[in-house]
Amino acid sequence: MKTTTDLQRRKLLKYTAIGIAGAVTYPSWTQAAGELVRVNKPSTDFLPDVEIELTMNTAEAAILKGEKTRVWKITGKVIKGDSGVLDNNEGTYLAPTLSFKKGQKVRLILNNDLPAQSILHWHGLHVPANMDGNPMYAINRGETYIYEFEILNRAGTYFYHSHAHGVTARQVYSGLAGLFIVSDDQEQALHLPSGNLDVPLVIQDRSFDGQNQLVYSANMMQRMQGFLGDQILVNGRPDFALPVATRAYRLRLVNGSNSRIYKLAWDDGTPMTVIGVDGGLLEKPEQHAYVMLAPGQRRELWVDFSKREIGAELTLRSLQFDIDMHSGMGMMGHGMMGHGHGMMGGMMSASSLTLGSDYPILKIRVAKKEQGDNTLPKTLTPIAELHAKNAANAGKPKTIALSMAHMSALLNGRSYKMDDIQPDEIIPVNSLQLIEFDNGFDGGMHGMMDMPHPMHLHGEQFQIVKREVSAHVTDNYATVSSGLINSGWQDTVLVMPGEKVTILKPFNDFKGLFMYHCHNLEHEDMGMMRDFLIK
Ligand code: C2O
Ligand code: CU
Ligand code: CU
Numbered sequence: 001m002k003t004t005t006d007l008q009r010r011k012l013l014k015y016t017a018i019g020i021a022g023a024v025t026y027p028s029w030t031q032a033a034g035e036l037v038r039v040n041k042p043s044t045d046f047l048p049d050v051e052i053e054l055t056m057n058t059a060e061a062a063i064l065k066g067e068k069t070r071v072w073k074i075t076g077k078v079i080k081g082d083s084g085v086l087d088n089n090e091g092t093y094l095a096p097t098l099s100f101k102k103g104q105k106v107r108l109i110l111n112n113d114l115p116a117q118s119i120l121h122w123h124g125l126h127v128p129a130n131m132d133g134n135p136m137y138a139i140n141r142g143e144t145y146i147y148e149f150e151i152l153n154r155a156g157t158y159f160y161h162s163h164a165h166g167v168t169a170r171q172v173y174s175g176l177a178g179l180f181i182v183s184d185d186q187e188q189a190l191h192l193p194s195g196n197l198d199v200p201l202v203i204q205d206r207s208f209d210g211q212n213q214l215v216y217s218a219n220m221m222q223r224m225q226g227f228l229g230d231q232i233l234v235n236g237r238p239d240f241a242l243p244v245a246t247r248a249y250r251l252r253l254v255n256g257s258n259s260r261i262y263k264l265a266w267d268d269g270t271p272m273t274v275i276g277v278d279g280g281l282l283e284k285p286e287q288h289a290y291v292m293l294a295p296g297q298r299r300e301l302w303v304d305f306s307k308r309e310i311g312a313e314l315t316l317r318s319l320q321f322d323i324d325m326h327s328g329m330g331m332m333g334h335g336m337m338g339h340g341h342g343m344m345g346g347m348m349s350a351s352s353l354t355l356g357s358d359y360p361i362l363k364i365r366v367a368k369k370e371q372g373d374n375t376l377p378k379t380l381t382p383i384a385e386l387h388a389k390n391a392a393n394a395g396k397p398k399t400i401a402l403s404m405a406h407m408s409a410l411l412n413g414r415s416y417k418m419d420d421i422q423p424d425e426i427i428p429v430n431s432l433q434l435i436e437f438d439n440g441f442d443g444g445m446h447g448m449m450d451m452p453h454p455m456h457l458h459g460e461q462f463q464i465v466k467r468e469v470s471a472h473v474t475d476n477y478a479t480v481s482s483g484l485i486n487s488g489w490q491d492t493v494l495v496m497p498g499e500k501v502t503i504l505k506p507f508n509d510f511k512g513l514f515m516y517h518c519h520n521l522e523h524e525d526m527g528m529m530r531d532f533l534i535k
Contacts (some may be wrong), residue, residue, distance in 0.1 A: 048107035050081035057113040067212040072174035092236030095178025102184035108147040121163035129512025135165035155187035156280030169521035193250040200252040205229030226259020228351035240362040245370035248304040258521040265290035267315040276300030279461035279489025281380040292483035294454035296492035296519030322476035386504040392431035415527030441500035450497035458514040461489035462505035473498035
């Protein structure tokens with residue numbers, strides 16, 4: 001184990017000194033020769049139920065016909081526990097799918113064999129601050145980071161990805177992202193479709209050059225709007241087709257794209273039956289004509305093929321929508337964005353697959369007859385509703401203004417900086433906080449561009465209290481609004497231009513730094529990311 005850089009050492013000293021609430025202090029960090037050095041051995045007082053070694057390395061994957069594509073691949077090995085906890089997704093760039101049960105203690109040994117610094121973050125999971133993959137913990141090639149934590153989350157579709165500062169977008173694009181599925185007894189008692197009938201679908205967009213190599217470009221425009229690929233991949237594969245039996249299925253949709261927002265619908269008009277969101281199952285199924293899926297978000301669908309004929313096909317599409325929300329703002333932005341479509345609409349987009357246009361995501365084909373119970377439970381899992389009156393800052397929400405201007409993407413006018421906690425970013429541990437994301441709602445923070453921002457908070461899942469839309473928002477909002485799902489536990493909320501979204505978020509159990517940022521990964525890398533210090 002190499003020692004960390006001076007800068008990191010300084011951070012570690014500063015923040016690990018703050019410590020973690022409760023008894024959880026693993027893995028240990030020791031003082032060696034007067035300096036803080038990352039300990040390369042597991043802590044002795046942590047007894048894992050599951051232990052997995054994950055190695056990040058360069059690799060090749062056969063994605064398109066012909067030449068293989070160079071990717072960054074994570075490969076896992078189960079050291080302790082059932083082999084079913086890990087699926088390496090061999091042959092794709094997708095990181096291993098990890099499947100755990102609530103209450104399990106897991107040790108994840110992360111080796112970095114990449115020619116770059118990196119660190120993994122467990123998106124949506126409630127873990128101690130030093131287990132959360134904050135960019136300050138990035139490790140160099142040849143270094144190892146040991147994660148040890150208990151799965152406290154309820155059953156749900158979580159995921160994990162690189163969180164190295166300034167290069168998250170590029171690293172996720174290259175392959176450093178995978179699924180982290182949690183199950184629990186409550187979920188299992190519902191007997192939802194399982195095994196082959198439970199299908200995770202990671203949706204991403206990529207661009208390839210003539211030699212089948214990934215193209216990632218981040219010129220000014222591509223950073224301001226977010227990188228958009230030319231081609232949709234599902235679970236790391238193009239032209240994804242899913243053969244199904246005449247049964248009901250549980251489809252776990254994950255938006256693992258850098259910046260692309262999807263408006264998902266079945267092509268034959270069948271309503272979408274949503275059973276889960278970021279933080280697991282809803283209280284009861286909801287029907288929507290279409291479902292918006294922003295980067296970082298997950299939506300679980302239930303879909304029944306039992307009444308369909310063998311050979312029948314169903315396509316999941318992304319439908320047309322408009323994100324240019326304001327009218328007559330008279331801001332510089334509109335001259336720049338043009339009418340109706342604007343820059344985000346593709347006029348200046350580098351992608352041949354315009355954001356908000358209509359295109360297929362994947363095709364489902366009914367391939368065989370199969371008998372079985374296909375009933376959807378009327379109720380799923382109870383969710384205790386959070387109440388604004390119980391917030392520590394009830395009546396005085398913490399406002400986070402989202403803005404973009406002059407090559408910067410800002411939160412309350414600030415850009416990301418390590419070690420830069422401001423007074424309004426300090427939150428008492430074990431408190432419930434009312435937070436509002438203001439994306440030009442009050443008209444006061446307009447930059448050059450109005451853009452949707454999928455806002456993500458690390459740590460515990462939150463609940464959406466309300467959405468408010470500014471009076472000058474156009475009809476375009478109606479092209480997305482009924483697909484925004486506001487119920488259940490969430491960790492990433494899409495805040496449209498002109499909107500103010502209020503959430504209630506618990507900050508329980510763990511002290512330390514927990515990030516909040518835009519999950520448009522180019523925006524994140526441009527600085528639209530900050531830390532809360534929980535103390
Ligand atoms: Cu999925 Cu801080 O990210
Ligand atoms: Cu996260
Ligand atoms: Cu953003």
